[in-house]
Amino acid sequence: MTNSVAASLAAALIAAAGIAFVFAGPQWPTARTAAVIGPAAAEESGAPIYYQDPDGKPSYSLVPRKTPDGRDFRAVPAGADISFDDDQAETPPSVTTAAGGSGERKIKYYRNPMGLPDTSPTPKKDSMGMDYIPVYEGDDSDDGSIKLSPGKIQRTGVKSERAAMRVVRTVVRAPGTIALDERRISVVAMRAESFILKVADVTTGSHVVKGQPLMEVYSPSVSSAAAEYLTTITSKTTSGDVQYGRGSRQRLMNLDVPDAAISAIEKSRTVPTSIGWTSPRDGILLERNAIEGMRVEPGGVLFRIADHSIVWALIDVAERDLGMIAKGQPVTVKARSFPGREFTGKVEVIYPEINKETRTARVRIELQNPDLILLHDMYVDADIDTGSGEAVLAVPESAVMDTGSRQAVFVDRGQGRLEPREVKLGQRGGGLVEVRQGLAEGDAVVVSANFLIDAESNLKAALKGFAEGAQQ
Known part of the structure; x- marks a missing residue:
């Protein structure tokens, strides 16, 4: 940083030092001296205007302090070159304190560093000696959006993806058993009194x-x-x-x-x-x-014969999935006895009853069994494709935050500003979810780190409410 910029920054810091002295008291005579003699004299005398972590970490203080291992913070005098780490996208909280010069942002209030619902219009420390964190104008907005710095976006792994027209394949998976086709069973019985000779x-x-x-x-x-x-x-x-x-x-x-x-x-x-x-x-x-x-005797059954070249798969579908099942939907059936082998069919019948103990409905699929390997009462697993095959507006499932009664996504509006938006969802499948209301094609939505963003937005909304109440 150039000396001219450092000088203007020093002036602002010295003014802030005067404010800090009111809270710090006689612990910081150098700061008091700087506040009394004025910015120019402070720069000439080399009085410290703030203190920085001795390892160069982004930790600053207006009063002398020590690191956890007992080392003193480094005093930074007026006129010194000031440099910050690359990952600090925002000016350190103890340095920029007011909208004094061009390019600086105005601090609205200071919030508790531990996230507690406590704010202050001036710099202060908590009970553990930690500096309150400044909240700048523009960091919060009336529309409930949240703004993240480029460094924070990179550190938290925030990624976005555009809503687009996609085919959502919704597959209902359910277990079942193989049954014989009732129409393909015959009995051999006598219709008159008879004697079996051979x-x-x-x-x-x-x-x-x-x-x-x-x-x-x-x-x-x-x-x-x-x-x-x-x-x-x-x-x-x-x-x-x-x-x-x-x-x-x-x-x-x-x-x-x-x-x-x-x-x-x-x-x-x-x-x-x-x-x-x-x-x-x-x-x-x-x-x-x-x-x-x-x-x-007449009517006595002597033989019972079943043709199982065609069999039924009786699938038990959960009651919550029954609304997606319809006759004619394609089904893929896999037998647990033959891994890798698949049998295809269609939904033929949806039985009009619910098992009151398992809360499932029975669905019947007709399967070709040319090799005669599907046997009566064999366990199978069915994948019922309930998708319509038409493209719908969809986003990845990871973009949706579901509270049970409401669903929302974060819309990326650019320049680090993220807007929470409520959506109405449709069918799910293949890692995608249909959005029926709330988004338009091409809207960019956040697909990772959603809960971290949600936590920060809720915190900022709470702090904003406390700050407005304190100002009133």
């Missing part, structure tokens, strides 16, 4: 195909219907008798006799002693109750 070499869990033999059965009712049908098709009758023959065939069908067995009767023109029962579909044998020689 059972094929199939067990529970065996895979069967449509038409594969399962057992041989003797049924008096089936044999009687077969003899009646054979009589009608072998005799030369009138057209009226032909209609009666069709009725006889229908009787066999009503007894659930397989088509292959009826065709064999028509071809051999004989009444069989037993009828072979076959599988009605491809699938897995879920249940086998047939035993050779057993007597079967």
